[in-house]
Amino acid sequence: MSKSTTAAKIEDNAATFAADVKNYAHQIWLAGLGAYAKAGKEGAEYFKKLVEEGESAEKQGKELIAGRVEAANSKVESFKEKFQAKTGGRLNKVEEVFDDRVASTLSRMGIPSKKDVDQLSAKLDDLSAALKSLSK
Secondary structure, three states: OOHHHHHHHHHHHHHHHHHHHHHHHHHHHHHHHHHHHHHHHHHHHHHHHHHHHHHHHHHHHHHHHHHHHHHHHHHHHHHHHHHHHHHOOHHHHHHHHHHHHHHHHHHHOOOOOHHHHHHHHHHHHHHHHHHHHHHO
C-alpha cells in the first residue's frame, strides 16, 4: 500500500466517523426534542391526574378522621353516661358548685358576669333608642 492510499483510507474513516457522530448527535437532539414535546403534551394531563388522586386521598383521609373522631366521641359519651350513672348525678352537682364558686370569685374581683354584661348591653340599647327619638 502506498502512503496516499493509506492517507485516503484514514481520511475516509475520519469522514465516516464524523458523519456517524453527526448522525448520532442529531438523533440524540431529536430524542430530547421529542421528550420535551411529549412532556409538554402529557404534562398537563399528568398534573390533572395527580390532582384527582390528591383529592381522592384527601377525601379518604377526611372520612377516616371523621370516623375516628365519631368513634372517640361515642366512647367519651358512653364513658360519661356510665360515670354519671355510677356517681348518681353527683357530677352535675359538682359542676354547679364549681360554676357558683368561679362566679363568686369573679364577682369579688370586680369582673362582671355574662348576665351583667347582657343587662348592661340591653340598657345601652334602650338609651341609644331614647337618644335617637329625642334627636328627631
